[in-house]
Amino acid sequence: MIGLIQRVSHAQVDIDGVTVGQIERGILLLLGVEKADTEAQAERLLERVLGYRIFPDAQGKMNLSLREISGGLLIVPQFTLPADTRKGMRPSFTPAAPPDQGKTLFTYFVEQARQQLTMVQTGVFGADMQVSLTNDGPVTFWLQV
DSSP states (O other): EEEEEEEEEEEEETTTEEEEEEEEEEEEEEEEEEETTTTTHHHHHHHHHHHHOOEEOOEEEEEEEEEHHEEEEEEEEEETTTTOOSSSSSBBBBBBBBHHHHHHHHHHHHHHHHOEEEEEEOOOOOOOOOEEEEEEEEEEEEEEE
């Protein structure tokens, strides 16, 4: 399971001109599911996302987690993250989970996040989404479990 996290001061997801999810200060998570992924991996990735220290403390050092700042989490399913891009000029999506498995693990991840964090918003699995954000820093990290 892959999570591309971005520290944001604002992020939102729109579908057909309608905002379906948005947060202010927090993390925009682009979530990719691979074929071999399990619920245990989803739980581990969530633990890392919520606990990853990417927010500044009083001295300006990245020492605080999303939990500690009570920030928002915007989770967007991202089918293209697991793509194999090592050769050629076109990505191969063979490492990505099939849609049913991807949707199941995405839904599980979201349910687990909502049990642990007050502000959780999402995109829509399989939809054509427009994602906008103000990356704070910019701060972006690739997490993989």
